[in-house]
Amino acid sequence: MATTQENPLLEGLQLRRTPDPCILVIFGASGDLTQRKLFPALYSLAFRRLLPERFAVVGVARSEETDDEFRERMKEAVQQHGRDEFRDDVWETLADGMRYVATDFADEAGEDRLVNVLNELDAEHSTGGNRVYYLAIPPSVFGTVVRALGKRRGTEGWTRLIVEKPFGRDLESARELNSAIEEHFEENEVFRIDHYLGKETVQNMLALRFANGIFEPIWNRQFVDHVQITVAESIGIENRAGYYEQAGAIRDIFQNHLLQLLAITAMEPPIDFTADSVRNEKVKVLRAMHTPGPKSVVRGQYGRGFVEGEEVAGYREEEGVDPRSMMETYVAAKLYVDNWRWADTPFYVRMGKRLARRETTIAIQFKRAPHPPFEEVAAEALRPNVLLIHVQPNEGMSLAMDFLYGGAFRTGLPEAYERLILDAMLGDATLFTRIDEVEEQWSLVDAIVAAWARDRPAFPNYPAGTWGPPSADELLGRDGRSWRRH
Numbered sequence: 001m002a003t004t005q006e007n008p009l010l011e012g013l014q015l016r017r018t019p020d021p022c023i024l025v026i027f028g029a030s031g032d033l034t035q036r037k038l039f040p041a042l043y044s045l046a047f048r049r050l051l052p053e054r055f056a057v058v059g060v061a062r063s064e065e066t067d068d069e070f071r072e073r074m075k076e077a078v079q080q081h082g083r084d085e086f087r088d089d090v091w092e093t094l095a096d097g098m099r100y101v102a103t104d105f106a107d108e109a110g111e112d113r114l115v116n117v118l119n120e121l122d123a124e125h126s127t128g129g130n131r132v133y134y135l136a137i138p139p140s141v142f143g144t145v146v147r148a149l150g151k152r153r154g155t156e157g158w159t160r161l162i163v164e165k166p167f168g169r170d171l172e173s174a175r176e177l178n179s180a181i182e183e184h185f186e187e188n189e190v191f192r193i194d195h196y197l198g199k200e201t202v203q204n205m206l207a208l209r210f211a212n213g214i215f216e217p218i219w220n221r222q223f224v225d226h227v228q229i230t231v232a233e234s235i236g237i238e239n240r241a242g243y244y245e246q247a248g249a250i251r252d253i254f255q256n257h258l259l260q261l262l263a264i265t266a267m268e269p270p271i272d273f274t275a276d277s278v279r280n281e282k283v284k285v286l287r288a289m290h291t292p293g294p295k296s297v298v299r300g301q302y303g304r305g306f307v308e309g310e311e312v313a314g315y316r317e318e319e320g321v322d323p324r325s326m327m328e329t330y331v332a333a334k335l336y337v338d339n340w341r342w343a344d345t346p347f348y349v350r351m352g353k354r355l356a357r358r359e360t361t362i363a364i365q366f367k368r369a370p371h372p373p374f375e376e377v378a379a380e381a382l383r384p385n386v387l388l389i390h391v392q393p394n395e396g397m398s399l400a401m402d403f404l405y406g407g408a409f410r411t412g413l414p415e416a417y418e419r420l421i422l423d424a425m426l427g428d429a430t431l432f433t434r435i436d437e438v439e440e441q442w443s444l445v446d447a448i449v450a451a452w453a454r455d456r457p458a459f460p461n462y463p464a465g466t467w468g469p470p471s472a473d474e475l476l477g478r479d480g481r482s483w484r485r486h
Contacts, residue, residue, distance in 0.1 A: 019425035020158075021054035021127045023118060027145055028136035029059025029070070029100065033164070035077035037195075038136065041417035043078045046094045047087070050422060056097030056121040060114060062104055070100035083415060097125055105141045111148050129157025132424055136164055138243075139173075143180040150184020162191045162424050165256045166247065167433070170449075171442035178435050191424045192433040196257045196360070198416030198423075201395040202264060203431070205362075206278075208389075208397070210269050215387070218366070221345045225384060227265060228363040228484055231258050231351035234307050235358070236464075237329075241320030248327045249299075253351045255445045259286065260433070261391070262347055265362055266337050275429040279437060286440035288339045291447040298472045299457060300330030302354040305464030312354065312464045326459060329353040332472040333448075334479075348476055350483070354464035360391035363484050386484070 024042075026034055045051050059070050075095070079086050099117050103110020122129060133149055135142055142163065153159060161181070168174030181190055196202060209216055218224070231253055237244045244252065263282040270277035303314035316323050330352030337347065364387040388398045423431055461469040467483065476482050 017426070018050065019052050019422065020130055021052045021125065022130035022132055022157075022425060023056045023058060023097075023121055023125075023127050024132045024134060024421075024425075025058045025060060025114075025118070026134045026136055027060045027105070030061035030063045030065070031136055033136045034059070035074070036081050037415070037417045038134070038421070039074045039077050040082040041415055041421055043082050043086075043090065043094060044084050044415065044418050045422060047084045047090050051094075052425075054125045054127055056099070056125050056127060057094070058114070058117060058121070059098070059100045060103060061100075062102065064102045065100050067098065067100050071095045071098050074098070097121065105137070105144050105148070111152055115152055127157075129154050131157065131159045132162065132421075133160070134162040134164075134421075139166060139168065139177070142177055146180050146184060153184065158189075158427070159185070160189050160191060160424055160427065161185050162193055162421075164193055166251055167192050167256075167438050168442065169246065169251055171439060171446050174435075174438055174442050178438075187435065188427075188429065190435075191420075191429060192435075192438060193420055194256050194260050194433055195416040195420065196391065197260060197264075197431040197433075198418075198420040199391055199395065200419075201389060201391050201397070202261070203419075205264055205389065206273070216269075219364075220341045221343055223366055224345055225365045225367045226345060226481060227262075227347045228365065229258060229261050229265070229347065229349045229361070230363075230484075231261075231360045232355040232467075233351075233353050233358055234355060234465075236302075236312065236354050237315070237318055237321075239319065241318055244329075245321060245325065245327055249329050249331045249352060250445055250449060254331050254333075254349075255441050256433070258349055258351050259441045259444070260437075261360075261362060262335070262337075262349065263437075265364075266342055266347070268341065273430065275432075276434075278430050279434045283434070283436050283440060284339070285337055286437060286444070288337045288342075289335055289444060290338055291444060292333050292335055294451055296334040296475070297448055297451070298330075298332040298469060298475055299328040299452065300332075300352065300462045300469040300472070301325075301327065301457075301459035302329050302352070302462055302464045303460030305354065305466065307354060307356075307465040314460050314464065315353075316460065326456060328452075330355075330462065330468050330472075332468060332475055334475060346479065348481075348483070350468065350472060352468055356465055356467050358393060361484075362389040362391065363387070364389075388484075 026038060028034060042051070042057065075091060078091065099121065101110065101114045101117055103113060118131070121127060135145060137145065146161070149161070168177050209219055263285045266285045267281040268284065270281045301315050304317070305312060315321060315327070315329050316325055330350070332348070332350035335347045335349060336342070336344070366385045368384045385399065390396045390398070420431060473483065
């Protein structure tokens with residue numbers, strides 16, 4: 001009879017040292033990210049007693065709200081979105097240190113109110129001036145908030161700054177933003193977040209590769225035919241037209257999540273697993289990538305179609321979208337990493353909105369045996385071996401046999417934000433993006449976007465609920481390959 005087990009992958013969270021006493025300040029506390037992800041993550045950390053005993057949270061946003069109203073709203077958010085059972089004793093421990101400050105991001109009087117609240121909490125909870133500032137705000141106001149925080153930095157304790165993506169919208173703006181940060185914060189105090197790197201499967205790829213005698217010897221061009229990375233979403237833009245009309249698919253997902261997954265897949269073994277050693281190897285991968293030519297990049301935009309049996313609107317019909325918009329909702333590309341390990345091995349990547357289903361996978365397809373003894377058997381039955389890494393929604397890995405974390409273990413995996421918030425409190429930057437990584441990612445994206453300026457594709461070019469435009473299939477078809485249908 002099949003049984004489920006406790007998840008041993010949770011031990012990493014359970015056995016880690018407790019962070020120093022500190023105050024977490026969330027700018028953008030009225031936003032969707034705070035309610036759906038950040039406070040449920042904080043509750044889960046409190047539930048497992050991973051937060052410091054002397055801890056407080058301050059929400060900062062423009063909307064007028066009392067401390068009690070803020071606590072009640074966050075309580076409802078935890079009850080609705082949390083992964084753990086709701087217990088009043090756990091919540092009360094967290095709520096005891098919760099405060100709210102209503103202020104415009106450029107208001108000096110509001111800055112004074114925030115400083116006063118932080119000083120009061122230092123006195124009440126003995127947090128020693130230690131601060132984690134989380135910027136869950138639009139990139140357009142990052143600079144304003146960073147300058148205000150730098151101007152009001154105290155002399156006691158440590159300070160850390162968590163910055164949500166996107167970090168700029170091109171290489172120039174990323175450098176400008178970093179210049180503003182560098183005036184007040186050291187690089188080791190800045191934590192540029194990419195929540196994909198907090199997912200347990202992505203982290204365990206490092207162990208799969210570098211602590212595994214089976215895979216590391218064959219993780220190279222001699223044995224791997226090609227790699228496919230898919231970041232597919234079945235949802236549309238979810239009332240984010242203002243953002244998406246400026247960003248598009250290439251800035252929303254390709255520049256950060258997708259290139260980070262590629263870097264982790266292709267990186268060399270680090271000399272150790274400290275933050276800088278791991279990130280040094282990822283930067284080498286990004287620097288070794290050359291700009292793909294126009295025939296190696298496909299962009300698309302979804303039209304009307306059916307997703308899970310329901311008819312949905314096309315992108316140009318979404319509220320707030322220009323009816324003649326040329327913004328892409330899909331990108332596919334053939335990329336190469338020009339180093340010894342991966343020379344001439346294609347990395348096929350794709351990501352998009354309103355695709356057939358939600359999934360993020362990394363498929364390592366190995367080469368066929370040179371002389372299969374069963375040549376008369378149908379080719380369909382002799383497919384090459386594939387290591388399939390499921391990043392979401394069903395995290396796990398499969399190679400001939402399926403191993404899915406959710407089915408094998410009784411307890412759920414930590415949410416990405418739990419791991420990342422805890423790491424920032426601990427000062428561990430391994431799973432965060434360094435500025436040179438960001439700049440290499442933007443350099444590649446800027447070159448692709450510049451080439452797009454010379455043509456106007458016939459949008460929309462794929463129906464919602466499909467796997468993208470026909471030209472994406474042709475991209476692999478020219479090489480005698482095809483996208484995996486998982």
